[in-house]
Amino acid sequence: MALFSPFSMALNHMDQSSESSEKGKRSVDGQILDIFWKLVETKKEDRLSAAKSLLNIVIAKQKLNKGHGLCTDLAYTVERLVKGIGSLRKAARHGFTLALTEVLRLFPSVSTDHVICLIKKHLLLSGTKQEKGSAVIGQMLAYGAIIRAGRASVEPDVLGTVVLSLQNLAAQRSYVQHAAFQLLTELFSSVDEKSFKKHILPHLKDSLCDGWNNCTPDKLWLLFVCARLFPGVVNQAFMREHWQTERLLSPENYTHLTRILKQSTAGHPLVHLACREVVMQAVKEKDFRLFWKTVVDDGLFNSHLSEKVYLGFQLIKEVLPYIKKAKKVQHILSQPFCNIFIKASLWSQHPLNPAVCEMSDFLTNFVKECTDSTVQFAVLKVYIQSPGTILFDQVTKKKTLATVLQHLLPDALKKYVALLKEEVLGQSFSVDPRLISVRLLVLATRKKIVKPVTELGEVNCFPFVVVKPVTELGEVNCFPFVVVKPVTELGVVNCFPFVVVKPVTELGEVNCFPFVVVKPVTELGEVNCSPSEVVEPVTELGEVICFPFEVVKPVTELGEIHKLWTKTVSLVSKLKKRRSELDSKSSDHLCAFEVFLLHLGLQLFLDSKRTTEPLEVGSL
Numbered sequence: 001m002a003l004f005s006p007f008s009m010a011l012n013h014m015d016q017s018s019e020s021s022e023k024g025k026r027s028v029d030g031q032i033l034d035i036f037w038k039l040v041e042t043k044k045e046d047r048l049s050a051a052k053s054l055l056n057i058v059i060a061k062q063k064l065n066k067g068h069g070l071c072t073d074l075a076y077t078v079e080r081l082v083k084g085i086g087s088l089r090k091a092a093r094h095g096f097t098l099a100l101t102e103v104l105r106l107f108p109s110v111s112t113d114h115v116i117c118l119i120k121k122h123l124l125l126s127g128t129k130q131e132k133g134s135a136v137i138g139q140m141l142a143y144g145a146i147i148r149a150g151r152a153s154v155e156p157d158v159l160g161t162v163v164l165s166l167q168n169l170a171a172q173r174s175y176v177q178h179a180a181f182q183l184l185t186e187l188f189s190s191v192d193e194k195s196f197k198k199h200i201l202p203h204l205k206d207s208l209c210d211g212w213n214n215c216t217p218d219k220l221w222l223l224f225v226c227a228r229l230f231p232g233v234v235n236q237a238f239m240r241e242h243w244q245t246e247r248l249l250s251p252e253n254y255t256h257l258t259r260i261l262k263q264s265t266a267g268h269p270l271v272h273l274a275c276r277e278v279v280m281q282a283v284k285e286k287d288f289r290l291f292w293k294t295v296v297d298d299g300l301f302n303s304h305l306s307e308k309v310y311l312g313f314q315l316i317k318e319v320l321p322y323i324k325k326a327k328k329v330q331h332i333l334s335q336p337f338c339n340i341f342i343k344a345s346l347w348s349q350h351p352l353n354p355a356v357c358e359m360s361d362f363l364t365n366f367v368k369e370c371t372d373s374t375v376q377f378a379v380l381k382v383y384i385q386s387p388g389t390i391l392f393d394q395v396t397k398k399k400t401l402a403t404v405l406q407h408l409l410p411d412a413l414k415k416y417v418a419l420l421k422e423e424v425l426g427q428s429f430s431v432d433p434r435l436i437s438v439r440l441l442v443l444a445t446r447k448k449i450v451k452p453v454t455e456l457g458e459v460n461c462f463p464f465v466v467v468k469p470v471t472e473l474g475e476v477n478c479f480p481f482v483v484v485k486p487v488t489e490l491g492v493v494n495c496f497p498f499v500v501v502k503p504v505t506e507l508g509e510v511n512c513f514p515f516v517v518v519k520p521v522t523e524l525g526e527v528n529c530s531p532s533e534v535v536e537p538v539t540e541l542g543e544v545i546c547f548p549f550e551v552v553k554p555v556t557e558l559g560e561i562h563k564l565w566t567k568t569v570s571l572v573s574k575l576k577k578r579r580s581e582l583d584s585k586s587s588d589h590l591c592a593f594e595v596f597l598l599h600l601g602l603q604l605f606l607d608s609k610r611t612t613e614p615l616e617v618g619s620l
Contacts, residue, residue, distance in 0.1 A: 028076045031057055036080060039095030040087070047095040055102055062107065070109060078103060078110055082118040085145075086138020088130075097141045104149035112151045112158045115142070125172075136173045139165065144183045153190035159199040162187065167207075171218065174267050181273045185225055193230050201233065208234070209242040212256045217264035220257075221274035224248065224281060249278075249285050251294075258299035261311065268307035271314045279319050289331050301336035306351045309340055313359045320366060326374035333382050342387045346395050360400050367404050373411035380404055380416060390420070561604050568601040 035057070038050035058074050065071035070078075081100040084092055104110060123138040143162055146152055152162045163184065170180035188196065201208070207219045208226060215223075227234040227248060236246045245253055257278060264272035282291045300312035316332055323329050341359065344350040367376050383392045383401050392401045408416065572594050579590040 027072050029057060029061065029073055032073055032077065036084075039099060040090040040092040041095070042091045044094075047091060047098065050095065051099045051102060054099055055106065058103070059106070062109075074103075074107065074110070078115065079118055079122075082115060082138075082142055083122040085141050086123060086134040086136075088134060093137065093141060097145055100142065101145040101149050104145060104151055112146060112155050115146060116158065116161060119143070133173075136169060136176055140169055140176050140180055140183070144179075147183055147187050147190070150190070152187055153195075156195060156199045159187075159191070159195070160203045163200055163203050174270065177218075177267075178270065178273060181221060188225060188229050193232050196226075196230050197233050211243055212253070215256065215260055217260055217272045217274045220260050221272065221277055224274065224277040228277070228281065249282050249287070249291065251287055251290060254291060254294045258295045261295065262299065262303075262308060265305075265307040265311050269310060271311060275311065275315060276318050279315050280322075283319050283322060283328075288328070292331055293334070297334050297336045301334070301340055306355075309352060310355050312337065313355055316359070317362050323375070324372070326372070326378045329375050329378040330381075333379065338382050338385075339387060341382065345392070348396075364400060364403050364407075368407040371409075373409040373415075376408055376412040377415045380408065380412065384416075384419070565601055565604060568597055572597050572601075 032054065035050050035054045039047060039054070041047055041050070054077065058071075058077055061071045061073040065074075078100070081096050081103065085096040085100060086093065087096070104112075104115065119139055119142045123135045123142065125132050125135050127135075143166055146158070146162060152159055166180045166184050166187075170177040188200070191200070204222065204226070207222050210219055223234070223243075239245055239248065247253075249257075261275055261278065264275055279296075282288055282295075285291065296312050296315060300308045300315075303309060316337070320329070320332060323332065340352065341356055344352040344356040345360065347353065350356070363379055363382065367379050370376050370379075382388060383404065384390050389395065390401070393399055405413070405416070575590050575594050575597075579594075582590070
């Protein structure tokens with residue numbers, strides 16, 4: 001009976017065709033032979049054009065054959081495509097796979113059994129290491145062409161053969177495992193539960209019914225995929241019978257899952273597809289927080305092995321884009337993750353530093369594309385909260401934190417400012433508060449962040465003040481602080497047009513042209529300003545925003561003027577006391593001197609240069 005099986009008939013046909021292969025080649029249209037050279041071109045457009053030309057010619061030739069089996073040109077085309085599909089020449093694998101897929105899709109007369117026989121004949125796992133490698137990849141691509149042409153899903157007899165062949169390839173060669181598993185997933189997705197149970201499940205029982213003790217990453221991947229695609233087959237009854245549990249992601253199974261995920265790192269740095277299947281299904285579970293803490297935090301991030309931690313990083317990359325809530329983001333970017341992430345970031349010689357740099361780029365892009373400010377802030381805290389620091393960029397000599405801050409939404413930026421303000425007000429500085437001030441200024445000077453005060457609400461900026469030059473008092477940016485010294489006096493940090501100098505508590509009577517901070521607004525109403533300070537109404541300065549301080553203009557050389565004014569007032573007081581001791585006639589000349597001295601004192605604030613010398617002489 002075996003002599004009349006489909007495969008034996010196909011092999012018999014191949015034996016007959018091989019005898020006349022040279023004769024057949026001589027009779028093949030020369031255009032087809034030329035096109036095969038174009039199928040290997042590296043430009044995608046050239047390969048597509050060659051594949052279209054090949055199909056058009058073969059279609060025309062097959063029509064002329066008028067139903068007498070495969071024409072010579074089509075038979076030659078199929079065999080050469082299978083034979084050369086694993087070739088290393090240029091982009092032969094791309095071009096030949098494309099053409100074979102389309103041939104199988106357009107020509108039902110090319111039997112799948114015949115193609116499988118060609119695979120087994122021409123793509124043998126023998127010869128040199130390079131030849132074996134090419135044959136493995138060729139087999140995988142050929143089976144992929146069968147699947148993507150829709151042959152396997154409509155021909156139940158070949159389902160088992162294709163599934164077993166791809167499983168064997170994945171088990172024997174790790175470098176094709178990922179692609180083989182993806183093809184199996186495509187194949188499973190193209191069949192219904194009835195076909196799966198009848199034609200595929202019998203070939204998978206050894207893997208699907210082996211239990212936890214014998215479970216490997218490959219078997220775990222197969223179990224999770226089948227449970228996801230065929231829940232009516234891999235159901236609670238099936239799980240109870242073969243795995244002694246009703247739910248794959250039940251907390252009682254976390255120990256097994258941790259062991260298997262760790263085992264999958266044997267192929268480091270390749271990440272086994274089982275890991276992605278597990279976390280992508282776990283994120284939908286109500287016990288996700290417990291799952292992540294047990295399997296990822298305790299199982300991977302608390303490990304001393306770099307490959308385990310690396311797997312944890314990759315799992316975050318897989319699951320984070322699908323998270324919509326800030327609390328879940330905080331669970332994922334947990335303290336164990338932050339500890340190793342910051343440590344490896346700040347030490348360039350750490351074995352995980354390259355992986356951490358990639359992770360940091362991922363987080364930066366995630367923040368850039370995120371539209372939820374609470375989620376953005378949850379990511380930001382990885383860098384700035386212990387063991388992180390707001391000086392992250394200075395230590396790593398990169399612009400990671402600056403880039404993250406640049407893409408924060410306004411609400412997330414407000415939270416960042418509030419966090420920095422807490423550090424300043426708490427006076428338990430982990431860094432110099434003046435450095436915090438400079439970072440806040442950098443935020444304030446970014447055009448993206450500048451908004452009218454009405455949109456920012458009442459911002460409490462203690463202990464700093466927000467001011468701008470009188471000429472620029474339109475829409476004042478008070479988010480969060482600006483300063484009091486112009487850039488020409490800065491020297492160290494070039495932050496046009498102002499830079500933060502000191503907290504108000506340290507300013508004292510500093511002359512900071514063109515503005516100086518005096519006292520809180522709440523005290524301005526009843527404050528008697530000394531003559532050394534000329535307080536001007538806000539209306540004269542423009543719409544100056546000064547939360548919570550008032551802004552005044554200084555007078556040139558306040559120190560010297562203050563001394564002369566004090567001496568002048570003292571001298572006038574003495575003259576007044578002396579005048580009270582004399583009669584009215586004798587005191588008239590003293591009164592004249594009092595008026596004269598007061599006039600000179602007031603002139604200090606109008607023309608100090610002309611007034612200073614007479615007062616100095618007079619005080620002597």
